[in-house]
Structure formats: C-alpha cells, structure tokens
Amino acid sequence: MSNEALYQERFQRIKKVINLEPVERVPVVYMGSAFAPRYMGMSIAKYCADPNASLRVNLQAIDRLGGFDGVNMTAGGRITVILTALWMSRLGVPGRDLPADSLWQVKEAEVMTVEDYDTILKVGWGKFVNGYMPRVISRWEFLSAMMWMGFNGNRIQKEYRKRGYVVVSNALVFAGLPFEYLCGGRSMQRFYMDLYRIPDKVQAVMDVMLEEFLGQIAKAPTPTGIGGAWLGGWRAASALLAPRFWDRFVWPYVVKLADAMIARGITPVLHWDQDWTRDLERLKELPAKKCILNPDGLTDMKKFKRVAADRMAMMGDIPASLLAAGAPDDVRKYVREQVELFEGRGLILCPGCDAPINAKPENMQAFVDAAHEYGTVG
C-alpha cells in the first residue's frame, strides 16, 4: 500500500473516532518531543537549536517504533521558543543555560507584573505581548524562530503526510486559554493570589484577551485534514483551582474559544494536563463529536467514560511516569484496560501529554504493539 493510501486509511480511522463511530482498530498516535532525540541519539541541545534536525529526528523515531497512525502534534521549529511563547516565561535551554543533553525547563518567576494588567487593558493583548517578549527571550531568537515556522509550516505537514502519518492538531490558530498565559507570566503563586485579591481586574484582562483570540480564530485559515487545535490547560486544572475560580476564569473561556473554533471548522483538542475529574460533567456543554479530550493520565477516565464519552473522543492518556518508570507489561496492561474501558470506540491511544525524555524505548514499543494487539476489534 502506498503511503498516501495509508494516510487516507488512517485519516478515515481517526475521523471516525472523532465522530464516535466504530472502527476496526483503535488508532494510535505519537507524542514525544524530548523522547525522540534521546531515543535516536541526538543531543537535546542540537534538537533545540536546529529546527530541521528536530523535525527529522521525530520522523525517524516514529518510523523506527513503527505502527503509528499519526501524531498528536508535529515537531519542527525551536521547541524552547514555542514553549516560551506558550508560558510567557524564560526557559533554561540545553547547550546554553543547561548541560547539552539535559531537558529544557521553564524558569518559574514573576516576569509579568500587576501593573502589566493595566497595560493590557489599555493597549490590548497583542501589542502588550510585542513589548513583553524581550523580557523572556531575545527579540532575534524569537523572530527568527517564528519566521522559520512561517516559512516551513506547510512543508512540515507535507513531510508527515508523505510518510503516511496523520497530524491530529494541524490547524493554524494561535489562541489559548487566557488563564494559562497570565499564570505563566505572573508565576503560579502570584497569579493564584491575584484571583483572590483582584479578581475583577483579572477577568477584565481575560476578556480583552478573549476578544482578540476570537478575532484570530475567525481569521484562521480554513483547516484541512483533521483540523485539530490545542485548547490547552495545565494550571487551570480542576484539582488546582477552587470551583468558584474555575467557573469564572476557566470554563466560560473554554466554551467561547471552543465554540469559535468549531464554527471555523476547527476541532478543539482539550490538551488538559493535571486532574480535571471534578468538572468532567461540564464537557457535556460542548457540541457533540466536535472536540477531543487529550488528558495526561491524571484525570479519571472511568468517570469520563461515564459522563462525557458520548460527547467527544479521548486521545491519551498513557502516563509519563508509567513510560519512564514502568515495565513493558505494565504499559501493555494499561493499554488493554483503556481499550476495554472505551470498548474500542471514541479512543485514540497516545502518550499522556508527551512521552518523557527518559521513557524506556521498550515501553514505547510495548505501547504501540499493545495498541495493535488489543485495539483490533473483532
């Protein structure tokens, strides 16, 4: 079978899962930024510095493991720059700030100030970010990385398709939860205290951000392929936030952003790290068969199956700790239990969040093999 025919077969399989239709085999997708270079013997410093190398080594890792239908998100580009923009924080970069073969890390600090809230209210989010970024990254580093992404975005997608891999989160839209941008910039401790001390101002800032994000979504290119886009949350998780804050600062923004994405033909991928179990019922408020929940192993999937699996598919959620500290049999057992729980429907198997740098190769292999063994229906 040609790679294009493989792509089409896999594309239809994943589409069916999103539509909660039966499939002959549960699809399995890759996600593992730092695992790929470690697995393929490339230094993390090179992976971070060379966007072409990062793309190449990810494709090589996926090919070597074999059996994947696709990927959650593409590699390519400078991961530390992308994460800086996502977290509004400085990053420790391997080869520059950290040993060459160590993992990049976010430097938690209060970079965004309370006074910055007033600036955002005055000039808007986009303009504020232009002035803010030099606090966390050099202007040249940021612009050159973004330009590379702009010039190579389409080529990256084609590289995956050429090999028969479907990219789930491939829509070109840059909008996320206002909560996470502010929490990253302010630091978790400071931002959480802002919610108690100056909630009205925080909400006003979030509303300004939301309007801009909705405008960006409306102008986003018409998606092709699966057309997924991350609507990610980590520090906005239910286990971390008191309900009165979650109800005010998280969920209304999830709904508005998800609705806008869906109206544009985009599939929101709720990339939710940490534990969101408490609020899973709220997923029923989102349109059916239009979103994908993408948890990391900490959210209770039995509850999700009970309360919301008739509304959306789940892409996940093999825990990072299991891939790093477990044995192949543990991984196989986890995969089997997930397939049984979901009865083979509405499930895309994927590492939770991201296969970690020290995931054991034999565990990653067990993950793919078990997906094929247990995921085949009938």
Added chain:
Amino acid sequence: MDEQLKQSLSDLDEGTVLRLVQQRLDAGDDPLSILAACREGMAQVGKRYESGEYFVSDLIMAGEIFKEARALVGARFKTDGGPKRGKVVIGTVQGDIHDIGKDIVVSLLSAGNYDVMDLGVDVPPVRFVEAARQSGATVVGLSGLLTISYDAMKATVAALEAASLRPRVRVMIGGGTVTEQVRALVGADAMGKDAQAAVTLCDKWI
C-alpha cells in the same frame, strides 16, 4: 478573639486576619499565642482540603496569609515561633529546577510549626546528606516535577543509605508525576499526592 482569628484564616479572609493580628499586637498580646491561633486556622485549612472543600489554590492563599501574619508578628517581636515539632529537610532534586510544589510544602510545614530547611532546587544528593546529618532532621522531602527526577531521587535515597542515615531519616517524595510505582523505584518511605499529604506524613512520623 482566638476563635475569630482562627476562623478568618480558615476562611482565607486575608484582610480580617491581618487586621486581627495587628489589633492583638497593639493590645500587647503574647505573639506566640497569636501565631498559635494562626496555626490552628492553617490546620483547619488542611482539613478542609482533605475533605475536598478546598483546593491547591486555597492552600497557596492560606500559606501566603500565614506568611504575612508571621511577618507582622516578626516585625514587632523577635520570635522564632516557639518550640518546633521537628526538623525537615526539603529540596527539588538534582536536574530539576521546579519549585512550585516544594514551596507550597515548605509553606504548609512552616505553618505547621516544623523547622524546615529548604535547600532550593537542583539539589545534588550530597547536599541532602549534609543537611540531614548537620540538622539532625528525621524527615527528608524530595520534590521533582519531571520524570527525569526519578533517577536523582533514587540516587539521593542511596546516598542517605550510604551515609548510614537510614532508617533514622525517613524519605518522602512528591511532584506532578510521582506515583506509588515511582516510590517503589526510588526506595522512598512514602509518596505524597499533594502538598497537604506531606504535612500529614510529617505529623505521623514526627
């Protein structure tokens, strides 16, 4: 007034807590009894967290209010808060620079009247050994957010054993991805699924 102060802290009412502390200081009340009331409020916060009424954001806010109250008392009286319940050494292990979870644990243990030696982040095993030996601490807390922290946790436990500090020193681990499987792998005595669990473990062990 003790009851009101305790309740205000338990309710995370920052303004009232600080006003009451200031009033009592102005009235010449014993600073240790003021701090004791605040600690009781923190204990209530812990109970409300364990019962599911409170969440991590509430623990962070409670820790901040306690810190502010203690600063008010400290500005007026030089006090170390009276006799401590025990000594705990804590740090984020080598190779990991995340400190949010560790800082919440430090805040809660301090409020719980433990003498906490915070070694910071990216702490090599030898520093945990030195700190445990020199301080006489009976509990060492190892924190790590990333899965790469497992090896460093394991090396730290091994270093404590090699220095003959085990089993006198008990080791607890915590962090985003830590599980019972990870605890077994690194050889720790216990793992805490959240910051409050660290307090519960110390209350049990010390």
